[in-house]
Amino acid sequence: MGRNLFDKVWDLHTVRELDSGQTQLFIGLHLVHEVTSPQGFQMLRDQGHSVLFPHRTFATVDHIIPTHTRARPLADSLAEEMFVALENNTDEYGIQFFRAGSGRQGIVHVVGPELGLTQPGMTIACGDSHTSTHGAFGAIALGIGTSQVRDVLASQCLALARPKVRRIEVNGELGPGIYAKDVVLHIIRKLGVKGGVGFAYEYAGEVFDRMTMEERMTVCNMSIEGGARVGYVNPDETTFEYLRDREYAPKAEAFERAVAWWRSIASDADARYDDRVEFDAADIAPTVTWGINPGQAIAVSESIPKLADFSALDRGTAEEAYRYMQLTPGEPITGTKINVAFIGSCTNGRISDLREAARVADGRYVAPGIRALVVPGSEAVRKQAEAEGLDQVFVKAGFEWREAGCSMCLAMNPDKLVGREICASSSNRNFPGRQGSPTGRTLLMSPAMVAAAAVNGKVIDVREMVS
C-alpha cells in the first residue's frame, strides 16, 4: 500500500524516536510573532541556550499592531514593549524580521506563503494555532505553545506524538456564491469542533483540486477549529505555479528540481489512511455561525436550530450559545441585524478575499450605523489591492481601508467590538469575547457574505446580490 504525504514528510523529518515514544521532529520553517515569542526568547536566555538555526526562523509583527496608523511608539505602551522585544530578540539572534513598512509585514500566515517561505514537504511551526494554514502547500504545519517556541529556537525540533490521518474528500462542484470559507465551515459543522482531535486532515477531491492556493489556505487555516492541529492539501500544478518566482522560492533549475521533489512527496494514489470522510459539494451553501464555536453553523437559508435539534451531548453548549448570542431558536439567520462588519484575518485577508468582497461592495453603500473595516492580511496584499483600485471601491462604499494586521479577529490592537455589538466577520473564531468586548458577538462567514451584510445592515444570502 502507498503512503500519504503526512507519513512521508513526518518520516523524512524524524530525527529519532524518544524514550517516551514521541518523535523528535525537525522543523524546517519556524515563524515567529510578537505575542507568543518574548517569553520563549527569555527562557532561552535564562536557560543558557542559543538559536541553533537562526536562518530557519522568520518573524513579523501582526497581533498587536494598530491598523489605523503605523506611528511609533504605539499608543499602548505594553504593545510597544512587545514590538521592541521582538525587534531586539531578532536582532540579537540574527533572525530575519519583516518590519512594518518593509513591504513584507503582515499576518504571519499570509506573509509566509506570499514570500515563498512556505513550501511543500516542509515541517512548519509557529506559536499560533492557525499555522495549519501553511498545510495548503502540502506541508505539515502546526501551532505550538511558547515553551515549544523555545524548543524550536534552541534545537529546531519538537517532541511530538504522531497523529492519525483522516482524508476528507469533497467532490462535485460548488455553486456560485459559495466559497472556501463555506466549505470549511460545512466540514466543521458536520465533523464537530472536536472531531479532528488526534488527527491530521488531508483535504482532497475535486473541489480542492480546483481551488486556488488562497482558497486552500482558507480551508487549512480552520482545521484547528475542527480540532485538527494539522490540515493539508497535496501539492499540484496550482501549488507550483503559485510558488514560481516568489522571493524565497527556489529559482531556475533549483525550482525544477524542487518541483520534482514536491511531486514525489504527494500522497500515493493507493495511500493508507486511518479514516476517510466524503462530502458532496452540492450540499454546501453559504454558511454562517449562529453560536459560540465554529461548529455552531448553518446554511444561510436555514433557521437557528432549536434545542430539540441537538443530541443530548451538545445541548449544554447550545444553551450557552442561546444565552450568549441572544438569538432566537427557530428564527432564520437571515435578517439578523449587525453592528460591525470585519473583512480580514489569516483566514480571509488575502487579495482574492478582498476582490470578492469588493465585487459585492462595488456601487453600494454600507448601511447606516454600521462600522465596516477592511484589513488586508499583509502590506503586499494592501499594495496589490490599491493597484487594482479595490481600496477606492471600499472607501466609496463607506468601508474603512486599514493597514495590515490581525486586527479585530482577536482584538489585541485597538480594533475591538464595543458592548454587545454583533459583528459579521470573515475571521475564524466566534468564541465569547473573542473580538475584544466580553459581551461582543461574532457571526462567521465568507468575505463576500460580510460585505453583503455590511451593505444591508443584516445577514443576507450573498447569492441574492451577485449573479
Next chain:
Amino acid sequence: MSEQQAVLGSRGHGVVVRGDDIDTDRIIPARYMTSITFAGLEDHVFADVRRSQEGEPKDHPFNDPRHENASILVVNRNFGCGSSREHAPQALMRWGIRALVGESFAEIFFGNCVALGIPAVTADPSDINALMDTIELDPIQELNLDLESMTLASRIGSMSVQMPDGARHQLLGGTWNALSQLLNAKDEIVETSLRLPYIDEF
C-alpha cells in the same frame, strides 16, 4: 523548582468548571496577553466569566472561597480548544492548578500543559460527573492523582484515568521540559537537516 523534576501525580483540593468546548480565549482573554512575560496572568484567569464588566465578581468556581486552595481542575469535553496560547495553562498554573482531569482536552492545550509539567488526564464521562458532584459537595476533600497507577482517588473511591503514553512517560521520567532531550541529539539534528532537499537549493 527544578525543571526536570518527575511529576508523579498531584494531591490537593479540586475545583470544577463545567461545560464543553471551553476555549483558551475564555481561560485567558487576549487583552491580558499584551505583555512580554507571563507574570500576573493568574489575576485574569477566566476573567470574562468571573467578573462583570463593572469588575464585580460573578458566580464562578474560581471566585468561590471554598476553592481558593484548589490545585486539581475538573472539566468536561474539549477543554482548551482554540488558540495555542500557552498563556492559558500558565494562567491556570499561576493561579494554583497543578493537574487537570477532564472528559477530553484539545491537542495544543494538552501539549502546553505537559511542557509545564502539568498532567491533564481523561476519564469516563460518568466518572467525571461523579467527581464533579463530590467536589462541589465537599470542596475541601483531598484528591489524589497518581500517574503511576493512573488512578484518581476521592471521597467516592478510586477511578481510573487515562493519558497518552508519551506524555505520561515524560512526566514520570521528569523529561516534560523536552528541550534537554532534544538537544542531546545535536549531531542527528544536523544529519536530518542535511537530508532535506529544501535546506540547500534542492
